[in-house]
Amino acid sequence: MKITAIKAWQIDLPLKEGRYSWSGGNYVEVFDSTVVAIETDEGLTGYAECCPLGSAYLPSYAKGVRAGLAEIGPHLIGCDPLALNEVNRRMDAALRGHPYVKAPVDIACWDILGKATGLPVYMLLGGAMQENVALYRAISQESPDQMAEKIAGYKAEGYTKFQLKVGGDANEDIDRIRATRAVLAVDDILIADANTGWTRHEAARVVGAVSDLDVYIEQPCASYAESVSIRRRTALPFILDEVIDGTDTLVRGIAEDAMDVINLKISKVGGLTRARLMRDLCVASGIPMTIEDTWGGDITTAAIAHLARSTPEKFCFSATDFNSYGTVTFAEGAPERVNGRMTAADRPGLGITPDFDLLGEPVLVIK
Structure with missing residues (x-):
């Protein structure tokens, strides 16, 4: 061929x-x-x-x-x-x-x-390790009250995991984290994702101020070294994303105990071939993953679903249904959210057909 x-x-x-x-x-x-x-x-x-x-x-x-x-x-x-x-x-x-x-x-x-x-792609990536995968919902950065209100709305759609966009003013971010945690059930997951937005001293203030809460801290600072410095100052579970951009940084992070979870973005690392390698390294090292991408629609969501479905549930911290965020559907057969979860199609390949x-x-x- x-x-x-x-x-x-x-x-x-x-x-x-x-x-x-x-x-x-x-x-x-x-x-x-x-x-x-x-x-x-x-x-x-x-x-x-x-x-x-x-x-x-x-x-x-x-x-x-x-x-x-x-x-x-x-x-x-x-x-x-x-x-x-x-x-x-x-x-x-x-x-x-x-x-x-x-x-x-x-x-x-x-x-x-x-x-x-x-064969469906999930079979080629290792087989079905779970029938469907839990999704998280990203909560766009707004006022604390607005973000809490949106979380309450998405809980009604079946989501139990929420990625809060912080990384702004430290005082307001503390309020955002507290306001949103207050509307969640004890078994709901809250992630405070700074997307590299805090300086080291701001991040230190925030993690100290919310140390009594059940919240994950994600990618607080721009560099690996700065973020690991914050990791050493908090007992809260810690996620790295932007700085884990390939197998080299992943291996370093595992060796240095730099994180508890990573965000594995398929396009950030170059596609499914390298994402599968990183996925398998994480599983072998006991590191759960949020399996996702930078953004996308129906076809991106399908690729995420296949990689996530072929990942053991224990190590699939969450995944993303990006096609539910937008207003345009452009491929038949794309995954659809059901009660905060999605699955990959059993059809050959990704199981989608673009609308030309x-x-x-x-x-x-x-x-």
Whole structure:
């Protein structure tokens, strides 16, 4: 089997809530997502999606996905899409870094592998370790009362895990954490996610001020060293996200006891091939994961669901149904939330079919 063409479509994904805000005053109202198709000489086509969280979150941006695909695409024509290691080797040889650009190519090749073997991707990633996966809900940064009110609303939809966007003014963040914990049941999970937004002294103040609460602290500072410094000052469970960007940082974090949980974002690490490796390292080391991505819609949610479903429940801290945050549905067969949980399809590959009437003409074609 050979790759004969790579195509990409751009699609806007407006938010139901109108705006998603996090640390540093950053926000997005309409996400710019890229849908990718890998076509083959045997009639099989694989699909994927990449949607960076704006341009001020990670070293990635929406137009960069499409520019990067134009750079690496010609090097992949004629390559066997089932030879995943060779596909990744060619991408790395053609473009240093930029894992988010390579992620949709890798994911689309997994989709082809599933279709070629007649198996859902979760089976190729290790098999069904759980029937469905628990979801968390991200709570956009607003006033303490507004965030508490939104949590109460999402609890009614079946969510029991909430990721609170903090990383702003330390005093207000303390109030946000206290106000939201107060509306939760004892067995609900609350995560205070600073998204690198606090300086070290601000983070030290916040973790000290909420030390009596049942709350996880996530990615308090911009650097690994700063965040680990805060880890050493608190007994609260600790999550790292942005600074765990590959196997090297993951291995370091495990060796140095830098975290209790990580957020494993598929596009941040370059696709399902590398995400699976990191997942397996975490399981072997006893580190649970939130399995997710930077953002996305139906196809991103499908990829998350397959990786999460193939992860033991004990180590799948939560996952994300990004397609429930937006107003646009563009793929048939995508996972749907049921009582705060979702599952991956049993159909071959990712189990989704893009709506090309909605997507329109591709913005990039490489043959």
